[in-house]
Amino acid sequence: MKTIILTNGTIFAEDGIIKNGYLVISGKQITAIAAGSPPDGLEGDIIDVQEKIISPGFIDMHTHGILDVDFMESSYEDTEKALSAYAQYGVTRVVATMLSNPIPAIIAQGKLLRSVKQESPIGSLMHGVHIEGPWLAPRCRGGHAAEYLCIPQKEDVEAIIKQIGDVVKTLTYAPELENALWLTEQLVENGIVPVFGHTEATYEQAEQAIKAGARHVTHMYDTTLGYKENPEEALVMLPGMETAVLYYDQVSIELIGCPVHVPKPFFKFLAKVKPSDKTIIVTDSLVGTGRPDGTIITYKDGRKAYVEKGVLRMIDPDPAVNGNLTGSAVTMNVALGRLAEYAEITQHDAIKWGSCNPAVTLGIEQETGSLKVGKFADIAVIDEDFNVTMTLLQGKIVFDKEGCYE
Numbered sequence: 001m002k003t004i005i006l007t008n009g010t011i012f013a014e015d016g017i018i019k020n021g022y023l024v025i026s027g028k029q030i031t032a033i034a035a036g037s038p039p040d041g042l043e044g045d046i047i048d049v050q051e052k053i054i055s056p057g058f059i060d061m062h063t064h065g066i067l068d069v070d071f072m073e074s075s076y077e078d079t080e081k082a083l084s085a086y087a088q089y090g091v092t093r094v095v096a097t098m099l100s101n102p103i104p105a106i107i108a109q110g111k112l113l114r115s116v117k118q119e120s121p122i123g124s125l126m127h128g129v130h131i132e133g134p135w136l137a138p139r140c141r142g143g144h145a146a147e148y149l150c151i152p153q154k155e156d157v158e159a160i161i162k163q164i165g166d167v168v169k170t171l172t173y174a175p176e177l178e179n180a181l182w183l184t185e186q187l188v189e190n191g192i193v194p195v196f197g198h199t200e201a202t203y204e205q206a207e208q209a210i211k212a213g214a215r216h217v218t219h220m221y222d223t224t225l226g227y228k229e230n231p232e233e234a235l236v237m238l239p240g241m242e243t244a245v246l247y248y249d250q251v252s253i254e255l256i257g258c259p260v261h262v263p264k265p266f267f268k269f270l271a272k273v274k275p276s277d278k279t280i281i282v283t284d285s286l287v288g289t290g291r292p293d294g295t296i297i298t299y300k301d302g303r304k305a306y307v308e309k310g311v312l313r314m315i316d317p318d319p320a321v322n323g324n325l326t327g328s329a330v331t332m333n334v335a336l337g338r339l340a341e342y343a344e345i346t347q348h349d350a351i352k353w354g355s356c357n358p359a360v361t362l363g364i365e366q367e368t369g370s371l372k373v374g375k376f377a378d379i380a381v382i383d384e385d386f387n388v389t390m391t392l393l394q395g396k397i398v399f400d401k402e403g404c405y406e
């Protein structure tokens with residue numbers, strides 16, 4: 001079994017920060033973490049990380065794609081290419097997200113993504129699949145096509161669970177829709193995390209679904225309507241879904257790491273009001289992510305957009321549409337750096353929002369999401385500005401910026 005020893009680093013270990021420490025990997029697992037230098041006689045490939053930070057690899061539980069790859073329509077090879085690209089940003093797990101589409105298309109693509117997860121050498125970077133829509137509130141649909149939105153019909157839910165239920169890990173829906181409570185129960189029974197999103201649910205609708213097992217919120221403050229005015233009492237506010245998901249500690253909340261999608265004060269607000277293991281950063285990134293500013297993307301329907309500072313903006317002859325925000329193109333390391341700045345928290349605390357916290361929500365915290373003996377060696381070597389120099393996926397180097405370690 002191959003042994004790798006990372007030395008001379010600041011280790012963000014599960015039990016705290018170890019300055020000037022070393023970490024030993026045997027095969028896929030972490031086998032030792034300690035301060036100082038490795039003992040004489042320990043055999044293996046030594047990698048001096050030159051005082052950089054040895055961090056848990058990042059988990060992006062909401063991303064639609066990267067480069068020119070969209071997980072809703074990617075081929076086997078394109079999916080592999082995308083997974084390799086995430087590694088340059090320190091990511092060691094993604095939940096590949098599919099946008100609203102007809103149910104048969106979602107099932108067919110879910111099967112393809114499952115084959116990559118099971119068969120490809122880079123497949124273990126994919127934890128599974130996130131179905132986002134088509135069971136969303138029309139008013140809050142955001143970038144989802146109105147024509148595909150519908151209510152969760154029994155036969156559709158059963159077809160998804162039967163055919164791709166093993167690879168589906170999370171499912172975003174609006175809890176106010178007809179059948180949504182039944183849907184929540186079906187998801188829980190089949191080990192899929194029920195997730196609120198694109199919703200204008202009342203407090204009561206959200207609370208009922210939380211009691212039935214809903215546990216997470218997709219990109220809060222973006223296509224989620226928090227409050228309503230009482231039509232019978234002037235200027236009296238009615239609690240909405242926001243109150244329910246902030247009140248119930250078992251619900252985790254994700255923010256897109258982007259100040260255009262999420263105004264900055266929400267980052268420190270969430271850091272203060274939610275339990276520290278229930279706050280999550282995602283990219284919600286689309287095609288175009290990882291490309292330089294100015295890159296032009298052409299969608300399948302012919303519409304065009306361009307990349308600018310981590311977001312995608314429309315290109316359109318109509319000046320009212322031209323330049324409109326159409327999606328996120330941020331990467332996990334940049335998103336986490338922004339979080340540290342906006343929420344005024346340490347780098348160590350910020351990284352939890354993109355490693356152990358998503359691992360807890362996904363139920364994989366026993367195997368990954370933090371650095372501890374016995375867990376997978378899913379590791380990002382980074383500097384204090386969140387620049388990534390090396391990524392290890394289950395003990396294998398999948399990104400090496402300087403190319404000097406292999």
Ligand SMILES: [Zn+2]
Nearest residue numbers: 132142218219
């Ligand atoms: Zn969305």
Ligand SMILES: [Zn+2]
Nearest residue numbers: 062097132284
């Ligand atoms: Zn999304």
